[in-house]
Amino acid sequence: MIEEISKILAVDDEEINLELISAVFSDSPEIMILTASNGKEALEIIKKHMPDVIVLDIRMPKMDGIQVLEILKSKPETSYIPVVVLSGDEKERKRALKTGANDFVPKPFDAEELKLRVINNLHVKKYHDLIKNLNEILKNEVKKKTEELIEALATAREAEYEIIIKLGMISEFRDEETGQHIRRLSYYSKLLAKLAGLSETEQDTIFYASPLHDVGKIGIPDNILKKKGPLISQEFEIMKLHTVIGGKILETHPRFTTLQAARIIAEQHHEKWDGSGYPRGLKGEEIHIYARIVTICDVFDAMTSHRIYRPAMSVEQAINIIKNEERKNFDPRLLNIFLNNLDKFLEIKKTFKD
Structure with missing residues (x-):
């Protein structure tokens, strides 16, 4: 070090x-x-x-x-x-x-x-x-990855999605998660956006943007990212920086709407409804709806998937925990829509197994 x-x-x-x-x-x-x-x-x-x-x-x-x-x-x-x-x-x-x-x-x-x-x-x-010195470091560390992503924006949407998935998998691979997690997340997010009444354009935007929610983890040291035990406070402060790093990586020209949405999601997917989240402590509808949608989907999938530090929870266990955290962590309207349509989300989970 x-x-x-x-x-x-x-x-x-x-x-x-x-x-x-x-x-x-x-x-x-x-x-x-x-x-x-x-x-x-x-x-x-x-x-x-x-x-x-x-x-x-x-x-x-x-x-x-x-x-x-x-x-x-x-x-x-x-x-x-x-x-x-x-x-x-x-x-x-x-x-x-x-x-x-x-x-x-x-x-x-x-x-x-x-x-x-x-x-x-x-x-x-x-x-x-x-x-x-993040800007200079990122220039050396992720230049090739971001260039590939920018070039992909000119290709067909199907090819674009696959490249975004691969870029998202860079951080998931280092975190010992699977590519199926980010595929499930993108389909969950699009479905919840549709059920919440977002336009088709916005549904597609969140579908393509959500896989990059954790891309900032490529800037987190392995000894923290892969630690099997609990993080000490200083390590957790460093871990929280993945939201800021993700935002930095995804800064781009406004005409790239998918990356703009991905930046918002990367920066805000750990904000909480009651304002106790990070990095900015945003509260309620100060948090962009894209991030509010991804937060619910990400938490559900994380709880019901195997992680390096714990086994997967049952769907019932995860839902009980989510309900207990409803007023603190999640947009109550979006969470209610999610819970009322749980069977649809479980079909997606079944389709994209680890």
Whole structure:
């Protein structure tokens, strides 16, 4: 994960602590340690040598750690730098966390714990940098795939659908799901759009656009995407970025209506009816109807299909869970239409078995 030289800035008014921190990383040639004996000196170093992680003492002369934190978190260019605070006082540590610190190590610190926490925060910083530089990364990673998709828009609709399915399968393949999932999803979505009264043009649009709902997962690291156990909070925050990545991948000229619809679905299919979803916390009809339709279909198919982290649920189990989440997650009108026509959706499921 850590390939180029990473800079760690250690800030402490006690020289012995700076020496100890430097010694902790002496066996890590890929890490450079910068040191500062007070907050003002630290800010000057940051201007010249932007660090990847800051290890920050709280009690210092001239400018204490809390003041440094407030300055760092108030500026866009430094707000994302992980800060690990050092303090033996519980109240100080809580205050630092409220101010924006990412982690803490009690003083006197354990060298191994400090190193592990700094390395973990360094990994998070590298993931942040990956997303920050997403446009350039995507240019290298998905240029061929997007070119193939743009060219396909000029072909027959049947050929276009197959190519969209294949592109959607890129993310599904990495997530160890099957191509049948995205085929079922497209047919489910078209059927629900029809039952909800959308025009034939809109039904076709959602049919061709919905397979790309998870295309952003190609930007999620395998160790998170394929993790068999539960994600920790930092990993989940990275996983949630697949909606943003998908939107970036699918940005295109307005005349490509299918890709425009796919971008909306990719960005919004994890928004929830009550506003508790992500990435934007949209609520109710702020969420595009395409995304509201795909959300219901995607959740149903995910629950009733085998996943790397759990076996498939029965249709009855899935419906009970969906009903319990009705007011929170789903458009109630669309969900009612779905449930009242469940037999039609089960026919699609039977047709496109895994």
